Amino acid sequence: MGVTIARLPKLFTRRGSEVELLSGGEMIMRALKEEGVKIIFGYPGGAVLHIYDALYQQDAVEHILVRHEQAAVHAADGFARSTGEVGVSLVTSGPGATNAITGIATAYMDSIPLVVISGNVPSHLMGTDAFQETDMIGCCRPIVKHSFLVRSIAEIPSVMKKAFHIAKSGRPGPVVVDVPKDMTAPTEKRPFVYPETVKMRSYTPALKGHAGQIRKALDLLLEAKRPVIYAGGGVVLGNAAKELTAIAKRLGYPVTNTLMGLGAFPGSDDQFIGMLGMHGFYEANQAMHQADVIFAVGARFDDRVTNNPKKFCPNARIVHIDIDPASIQKTVQHIEVPLVGPVGPVLADMVEMLNQMAVEPDQNALSAWWETINGWREKHGLWTGDRFIRRDKIMPQDVIRTLYEVTKGEAFVCSDVGQHQMFAAQYYKYDQPRRWINSGGLGTMGFGLPAAMGVQLAHPDSPVAVVTGEGSIQMCIEELSTCTQYNMPVKIINLNNAALGMVKQWQDMQYGGRYAGSTYADSLPDFVKLAEAYGHVGMIVTDPSELKEKMEECFAMKDRVVFMDIYIDPDEHVYPMQIPTGSMKDMILSKTEPSN
Amino acid sequence: MRHIISVLMENEPGALSRVVGLFSQRGYNIESLTVAPTEDVTLSRLTVTTIGDDTVIEQITKQLNKLIDVVKLVDLTDGEHIERELMLIKIKAIGAQRTEVKRTCDIFRGQIVDVTPAMYTVQLTGTSDKLDAFIDAIGASAILEVVRSGVSGIARGERVLSV
Numbered sequence: 195m196g197v198t199i200a201r202l203p204k205l206f207t208r209r210g211s212e213v214e215l216l217s218g219g220e221m222i223m224r225a226l227k228e229e230g231v232k233i234i235f236g237y238p239g240g241a242v243l244h245i246y247d248a249l250y251q252q253d254a255v256e257h258i259l260v261r262h263e264q265a266a267v268h269a270a271d272g273f274a275r276s277t278g279e280v281g282v283s284l285v286t287s288g289p290g291a292t293n294a295i296t297g298i299a300t301a302y303m304d305s306i307p308l309v310v311i312s313g314n315v316p317s318h319l320m321g322t323d324a325f326q327e328t329d330m331i332g333c334c335r336p337i338v339k340h341s342f343l344v345r346s347i348a349e350i351p352s353v354m355k356k357a358f359h360i361a362k363s364g365r366p367g368p369v370v371v372d373v374p375k376d377m378t379a380p381t382e383k384r385p386f387v388y389p390e391t392v393k394m395r396s397y398t399p400a401l402k403g404h405a406g407q408i409r410k411a412l413d414l415l416l417e418a419k420r421p422v423i424y425a426g427g428g429v430v431l432g433n434a435a436k437e438l439t440a441i442a443k444r445l446g447y448p449v450t451n452t453l454m455g456l457g458a459f460p461g462s463d464d465q466f467i468g469m470l471g472m473h474g475f476y477e478a479n480q481a482m483h484q485a486d487v488i489f490a491v492g493a494r495f496d497d498r499v500t501n502n503p504k505k506f507c508p509n510a511r512i513v514h515i516d517i518d519p520a521s522i523q524k525t526v527q528h529i530e531v532p533l534v535g536p537v538g539p540v541l542a543d544m545v546e547m548l549n550q551m552a553v554e555p556d557q558n559a560l561s562a563w564w565e566t567i568n569g570w571r572e573k574h575g576l577w578t579g580d581r582f583i584r585r586d587k588i589m590p591q592d593v594i595r596t597l598y599e600v601t602k603g604e605a606f607v608c609s610d611v612g613q614h615q616m617f618a619a620q621y622y623k624y625d626q627p628r629r630w631i632n633s634g635g636l637g638t639m640g641f642g643l644p645a646a647m648g649v650q651l652a653h654p655d656s657p658v659a660v661v662t663g664e665g666s667i668q669m670c671i672e673e674l675s676t677c678t679q680y681n682m683p684v685k686i687i688n689l690n691n692a693a694l695g696m697v698k699q700w701q702d703m704q705y706g707g708r709y710a711g712s713t714y715a716d717s718l719p720d721f722v723k724l725a726e727a728y729g730h731v732g733m734i735v736t737d738p739s740e741l742k743e744k745m746e747e748c749f750a751m752k753d754r755v756v757f758m759d760i761y762i763d764p765d766e767h768v769y770p771m772q773i774p775t776g777s778m779k780d781m782i783l784s785k786t787e788p789s790n
Numbered sequence: 791m792r793h794i795i796s797v798l799m800e801n802e803p804g805a806l807s808r809v810v811g812l813f814s815q816r817g818y819n820i821e822s823l824t825v826a827p828t829e830d831v832t833l834s835r836l837t838v839t840t841i842g843d844d845t846v847i848e849q850i851t852k853q854l855n856k857l858i859d860v861v862k863l864v865d866l867t868d869g870e871h872i873e874r875e876l877m878l879i880k881i882k883a884i885g886a887q888r889t890e891v892k893r894t895c896d897i898f899r900g901q902i903v904d905v906t907p908a909m910y911t912v913q914l915t916g917t918s919d920k921l922d923a924f925i926d927a928i929g930a931s932a933i934l935e936v937v938r939s940g941v942s943g944i945a946r947g948e949r950v951l952s953v
């Protein structure tokens with residue numbers, strides 16, 4: 195039954211102002227506007243046509259039409275990672291929703307705030323195996339922070355408000371709002387009042403740390419003779435890089451970052467001892483293993499960091515700050531001071547309390563510790579000495595170093611997954627948070643290019659590089675077309691080793707060099723022609739001597755997408771590498787230094 | 791160790807599947823599960839019995855608390871508590887067996903709630919151990935059908951789980 199606004203009596207709120215009547219589709223668009231959303235990424239289909247029609251008739255929110263729903267979610271994710279705001283995507287029911295799943299899982303694993311709106315079949319058809327019906331709430335259950343199925347038009351404003359609140363507060367994460375088509379019909383209008391606040395009795399994330407625990411944490415930190423600050427993605431997500439840097443500087447302790455935490459502490463600072471973990475820096479992993487006190491901040495003791503948790507840092511007494519209580523003592527059990535709270539406020543409180551205390555770290559012990567660390571750094575550090583000089587082939591490490599030089603360390607680096615990702619984590623120094631954008635938790639090949647689109651839209655004047663491999667880039671390469679449509683001049687740095695390099699590395703190391711399903715050299719596309727087909731610039735680089743010049747040329751083309759197809763040494767492995775099942779310090783240093 | 795975790799959660803569609811999904815997704819074990827609305831229709835009370843060492847139980851309670859629909863929870867086994875389970879059991883009862891079954895039933899303070907010339911249906915409440923003991927006493931060959939409610943529990947004394 196259709197009703198028009200004119201025929202309905204006017205409605206008023208308690209405060210006497212007039213209430214608008216909106217369709218569900220209009221409500222969704224208005225809610226986005228109320229949340230300050232300027233850009234959404236989506237792909238239409240039958241179940242969301244009403245929403246698209248409402249989108250067409252407003253101008254607060256711009257829609258970016260991607261070429262695959264996976265990219266709609268990755269792009270929203272890149273937008274969110276680079277800005278700290280909630281990313282939004284809109285997809286249709288059935289295949290649209292299932293295509294979004296990889297993107298949602300990627301965001302979930304890295305705690306990225308997203309609101310994903312999926313259409314569904316009309317309510318009366320749900321559960322009947324209707325055309326393009328998928329139980330989206332069921333499909334996404336294990337990979338969302340929360341999800342909502344809209345059951346009445348009237349609840350749309352409060353559902354949207356809650357969705358945004360849940361996505362961005364506490365430990366952030368993706369929230370799915372599944373909307374049956376009849377909930378958005380243009381003929382069905384309901385009063386629209388967007389709630390100003392949310393209150394949920396079942397969801398109250400901590401806003402501050404416990405003062406007693408903070409005190410205990412400081413006492414322990416000040417006792418340290420061989421301390422390490424181990425900072426993770428939580429510092430980036432919690433916008434606490436400034437606070438982390440302040441306390442690290444105040445204490446003078448070495449800082450290591452996880453893959454997700456790169457940029458949380460300035461990468462070019464002397465106090466930074468590199469990334470830790472599976473492909474972490476020698477000095478970082480040694481320091482962790484030898485530490486007597488570890489200060490874990492917004493990190494989750496992931497298996498790619500700890501190696502065998504049973505052998506993890508046997509002598510360390512550990513302070514662990516995390517917004518998520520479930521992250522504390524999940525894998526590593528000996529946490530002496532757990533501290534639940536948002537990292538920023540907790541660290542700020544710590545610095546303040548520290549300033550009131552008359553105690554200072556043990557400077558003698560600390561300088562001896564730094565001497566040891568600097569010794570490790572001199573011996574096996576990735577940035578000390580020139581370890582990868584080969585003149586006949588382009589070394590992937592040099593590509594990243596050149597990228598760092600050419601972009602003066604100021605680019606947003608969006609990575610795909612594989613060896614190139616590890617090189618980009620090791621050889622680009624991230625001095626600021628939110629500059630290093632990668633799928634750390636899920637390790638999703640295909641993430642880089644669409645994520646870079648979101649980053650570029652959020653930062654139109656900044657250089658945005660996609661560090662990728664010829665394997666990963668082919669997983670969302672269709673987005674080169676989206677780049678054309680919306681002028682997103684990302685620079686694609688393709689580390690072409692003509693193989694699924696990371697897989698091949700493991701096959702070299704553990705499977706006697708039997709390259710099962712990891713090579714395809716004869717069937718790779720001509721990436722230059724491919725880029726040109728989409729209207730972009732393509733470049734081939736094969737000679738080490740022309741690398742820098744070509745890369746400068748690439749970044750000089752500020753308003754063009756440039757695809758640099760760089761032929762690197764196909765046999766290079768990523769080192770250092772932890773020895774599986776060993777402790778943190780057990781590492782292979784190179785092909786010729788099997789273990790230390 | 792066996793734990794009884796009592797959960798108050800929003801009485802929302804999908805809430806139960808999130809709890810059950812969490813257990814299967816993370817490989818936690820569910821011995822029994824009961825759920826029903828409370829006196830406040832917006833809340834459901836769920837009781838789950840599970841087995842795990844302290845680290846596992848700690849993770850279970852933390853992960854449950856993390857679910858947006860979960861309002862509050864308590865591990866009843868942390869303190870004094872009362873647990874009850876209801877069982878309905880159909881038992882073969884012919885000839886001499888009839889008095890034997892009746893006597894066993896009396897010993898366990900069960901009630902015969904349905905009778906035919908060939909069987910009794912017995913209702914029994916108590917701890918899970920007591921129900922197990924009754925099943926043992928009757929013996930597998932006499933049992934026709936068993937249905938158990940799963941455990942419900944509540945803390946002893948004045949401690950209450952409420953919002």
Ligand SMILES: Cc1ncc(C[n+]2csc(CCOP(=O)(O)OP(=O)(O)O)c2C)c(N)n1
Pocket residue numbers: 610611612613614615637638639640662663664665666667689691693694695696697
């Ligand atoms: C979607 C997806 N499928 C499979 C994998 C497993 N995987 C990890 S790295 C890798 C190889 C990546 O190849 P490429 O992009 O060329 O990067 P390279 O390692 O050669 O630098 C594969 C297949 C993955 N991470 N993601």
Ligand SMILES: [Mg+2]
Pocket residue numbers: 612663664665689690691692693694695
């Ligand atoms: Mg490759």
